[in-house]
Amino acid sequence: MSLTSVELKANSSERIGWQFHRLALIGALIVGDAFIVTVSFVLAYVVRFLINLPFFNEGAMQPEFYTLLIMMLVPCWSALFAVYHLYDDKLLFNGTQEYQQITNATSMGMLIVVLLTFFWDNLVVARGWLLLSWFLSLSLMTLWRFGVRRFVYRLRKHGHLHKRVLIIGATEEGQAIAEQLLAEKRAGATIVGFIDNTLPVGSNVGHGKVKVLGTTGDFTQLVQQNNIEAIIIADTNLIREQLITINGAMDVLSRLEVMLAPGLFDLLTIGVQVREQGAVPLLSLNKTRITGLHAIGKKIVDVVGALVGLILLSPLLICVAIAIKLDSPGPIIYRRRVIGVGYREFSAFKFRTMYIDGDRRLTPEQRAELAQKGKLIDDPRITRVGKWLRRTSIDELPQLLNVLLGQMSLVGPRMITAGEMHHFGRWQHNLLTVRPGLTGLWQISGRSNLGYADRVRLDMHYIRNYSIWLDLFIIYRTIPVLLKGEGAY
Secondary structure (H helix, E strand, O other): OOOOHHHHHHHHHHHHHHHHHHHHHHHHHHHHHHHHHHHHHHHHHHHHHHOOOOOOOOOOOOHHHHHHHHHHHHHHHHHHHHHOOOOOOOOOOOOOHHHHHHHHHHHHHHHHHHHHHHHOOOOOOOHHHHHHHHHHHHHHHHHHHHHHHHHHHHHHHOOOOOEEEEEEOOOHHHHHHHHHHHHOHHHOEEEEEEEOOOOOOOOEEOOOOEEEEEOHHHHHHHHHHHOOOEEEEOOOOOOHHHHHHHHHHHHHOOOOEEEEOHHHHHHHHHOEEEEEEOOEEEEEEOOOOOOHHHHHHHHHHHHHHHHHHHHHHHHHHHHHHHHHHHHOOOOOEEEEEEEOHHHOEEEEEEEOOEOOOHHHHOOHHHHHHHHHHOOOOOOOOEOHHHHHHHHHOHHHOOHHHHHHOOOOEEEOOOOEOHHHHHHHHHHHHHHOOOOOEEEOOOOOOOHHHOOHHHHHHHHHHHHHOOOHHHHHHHHHHHHHHHHHOOOOO
16 A cells, blocks of 8 residues: 655654654653752752751761762763663653663662772762662652653643554454554554455454554565554464564664564463573473562562551451441351462452342342353342442452462452353463452452453553562552542442
């Protein structure tokens, strides 16, 4: 499919505009980062030497020394940020990896300074200043980048800072990706079209919003004509010869960003390691998805968070227990049998929200709806107190005990029962490599309004993209969702 000269000129102007805005934004980030780091170091000096805090010993102020040190450290911090890809537009403004890299770069910078003080006798830096500098630079930098991200999202919603994306494969997964990116304006992607070897050129796919532009044989031409900046490969049926042809074109057009749809690498969801058996490189599958330092960090957050939560919420838990007992006969705690890591069953604790004879209150139609969706909007089994508990998700607070027992996490995939396993098909093994969560992406993205397909998609995203920052982000987003009570029944 050929484009007119007017369309080609418009596409070229759009690409030039995107590149200009990208360079301007990265330049502003570099300047802003340097300013924030400078403020952090100066503020640390003020707190350490000019404010008489009881836990700091008196020390020599040495303003000239610290001025020179700060002037040397600020460009070093900028260089570290560049090394940790904090000026790479592929990393910026999407997901939580940016915040993780800020932590890594800041911590590495302070570690280098500490090591220098050990090996350089003439370099004596106050430990209080180092600690304050690390804390302030990390905190202020995170807030600064958070603010910039909000600004970028506003620009993207108004059509700026968008990449022109071409999707290879108008498969079900390819169309789902296109719909999600089109709906999520802040993702910053303009879906130009599909490349597909089965559908006729010009076919409308994805609810008629995107067209098939050509076949894999037209790849190079379509990329040049449409000024494509990124491609997403979503066709799992591409044969070796076609992939080689496309990769060859990518070598020529090195400016392309290449992304693979998750369905091409299902095994990566559970994590793989490269190992050698003799001289043969093989992929070894992890039995659990979150390992090493990530697992330790997640365990610390789980234990500390569950303990603090139980202590702070104990008055509320006692009041709820009394209300349940007064509202209807039956036990206070309901034990729901669910599947955990490695297909191990355990009892998830919940406040009882149903009548003990609840199943006898269901009509045949309600039984059929329950079997299909797993939830009922107007459930006659739920008690008066239970409706309020479910709307606020207070009924799930006893699961903090499951977190302490190591059966659950504060954040993770939604728990499932043995009877629900068939809904997750080939994704079952992936879901059961991570402990189910008290909250998760499903909690902040619709709760009970989500069908099984959406739940699987969100849980797979969480497992693939896990980081401690993603956990903290989900916890942060959970609070307003619970207060609004949307999607809970």
